[in-house]
Amino acid sequence: MKILQWFVPLAVIALLAGCSGTASDGNGVIKVGTDAVYPPFETQKGNGEIVGFDIDIIQAIAEAEEMEISVHHTGWDPLFEAIDRGQMDMGISAATITEDRKKKYDFSEPYFEAKQLILVPENADVKSLADLKGKKIGVQSATTGEAVVTKAFGKTYKGLRGYDDTPGAIDDLVAGRVDAVVADNGVVQDYMKKKLEGGKFKTIEDDSFDPEFYGIIVKKGNQEMLDKINSGLEKIQNDGTYDKIYNKWFGDKK
Known part of the structure; x- marks a missing residue:
């Protein structure tokens, strides 16, 4: 049809x-x-x-x-x-x-079924979300990416940066305006495949992140x-x- x-x-x-x-x-x-x-x-x-x-x-x-x-x-x-x-x-x-x-x-x-991923520069010493405390973290506003960050660091966390969409957050990561991005795995992996080739960035899976269902x-x-x-x-x-x-x-x- x-x-x-x-x-x-x-x-x-x-x-x-x-x-x-x-x-x-x-x-x-x-x-x-x-x-x-x-x-x-x-x-x-x-x-x-x-x-x-x-x-x-x-x-x-x-x-x-x-x-x-x-x-x-x-x-x-x-x-x-x-x-x-x-x-x-x-x-x-x-x-x-x-x-x-x-x-x-x-x-x-x-x-x-989806899961949140942490996207950071390849040389970042990050193994979990907890390692990002005090860092600037980009998320799409009003999403579960934002929810996991506020759950970990509080709703008034000063390092939280909200964006209208996930690609905007990742663009700011590439530009160095944030230290990490937390977003759904499908979107992050697609972006890496198309635009972040060359080994300059890596993804981190945090075992504390629960699976999500669309x-x-x-x-x-x-x-x-x-x-x-x-x-x-x-x-x-x-x-x-x-x-x-x-x-x-x-x-x-x-």
């Missing part, structure tokens, strides 16, 4: 949604929000097309359930607001399922949409489609 992809400012989406509280456009097209600055999960090409692992997954789910979808780059915080207001029917954006988020939103069954977000109580998503996810996991998509973006699934 063809997937439509647009960037639409939230103000315009609000006008389209009107007062109905539903994101559907009247033609049965289901609106999917994402923050398309998180390769390899979601990113925009030069022509505005949104691509990535998450996009392939939601497209496959839509095909399995015979749904027509359109994908919109909303940004990170606005994604949750758009779901709250009924301006988006669902969101997929490498969103970790957490107890706090589950209080406000419903999540699909997990579709990806889920697809829907408005609290939208059981019909949640059931369709979970049904489609189960189908693509059982028929091999999920593994093909995983291998495309991350290599052979272990």
